[in-house]
Amino acid sequence: MHLANLIRRDHRQWIESNPYEAFEKVKTMLAYGKQLLKYQHYHQALPYLSSAYETTQVIFNLVPRSPQLITTMTSNAIMLADAYKETSHYQASMWVLECTQDRLQADILKQHELCTKVVFFKHCADIVKQAIEELKAITLNSSFYGNVNKSDYHLH
Numbered sequence: 001m002h003l004a005n006l007i008r009r010d011h012r013q014w015i016e017s018n019p020y021e022a023f024e025k026v027k028t029m030l031a032y033g034k035q036l037l038k039y040q041h042y043h044q045a046l047p048y049l050s051s052a053y054e055t056t057q058v059i060f061n062l063v064p065r066s067p068q069l070i071t072t073m074t075s076n077a078i079m080l081a082d083a084y085k086e087t088s089h090y091q092a093s094m095w096v097l098e099c100t101q102d103r104l105q106a107d108i109l110k111q112h113e114l115c116t117k118v119v120f121f122k123h124c125a126d127i128v129k130q131a132i133e134e135l136k137a138i139t140l141n142s143s144f145y146g147n148v149n150k151s152d153y154h155l156h
Contacts, residue, residue, distance in 0.1 A: 007051065007054050007055060007058070012058060015055055015058045015059065016058065016062060019058075019059045019062045019063050020063070022055055022058075022059055023056075023059055023063075023069070023072075025055070026052045026055050026056055026059070026072065026076070027072065029048045029049070029051055029052040029055075030048075030049070030052050030072070030075070030076055030079070032048050033045045033048035033049040033052065033079060033083075034079060036048065037079060037082065037083060040086075042083045042086040042087050043087055045079075045083045046080075046083050046084070046087070049076065049079050049080040049083055050080060052076050052080075053073075053076050053077065053080050053096065056069075056072060056073045056076055057073075057103075060073060060103065065107060065111075070104070070107075073100065073103070073104075074100065074104070077096050077097060077099075077100035078097075080093075080096050081093040081094075081096045081097045084096065
């Protein structure tokens with residue numbers, strides 16, 4: 001299942017060129033959609049919420065993740081799914097929620113991998129530091145190695 005592709009190609013290109021400005025437009029669409037939901041105008045809310053959701057998905061692929069982007073995407077998905085549910089489009093409602101969950105889970109895994117890499121690199125740096133300290137202790141007790149200069153080895 002796919003959304004109705006409410007965003008035209010030229011509009012998508014504008015979003016890709018102006019993701020931060022597009023995000024401001026998303027917030028406006030969401031505010032309007034939220035008001036329509038408040039008054040139970042579910043059918044009228046769908047175009048606004050769907051456009052905001054699709055725009056957010058494009059933005060999500062372009063900019064670094066921020067708490068505001070994640071929160072907006074999540075609340076948008078919940079409002080859109082609710083509007084679909086209230087108009088008896090249960091499959092569309094489930095699709096939006098599952099797609100959003102998949103995106104969030106994938107992002108969590110990416111962040112976890114990044115965190116793991118940082119920890120791994122720090123661990124490696126600590127091992128190298130420990131090896132340097134051990135080598136310094138050995139060379140202080142022995143004049144065999146003399147003074148070691150990094151510049152003598154041209155390491156890059």
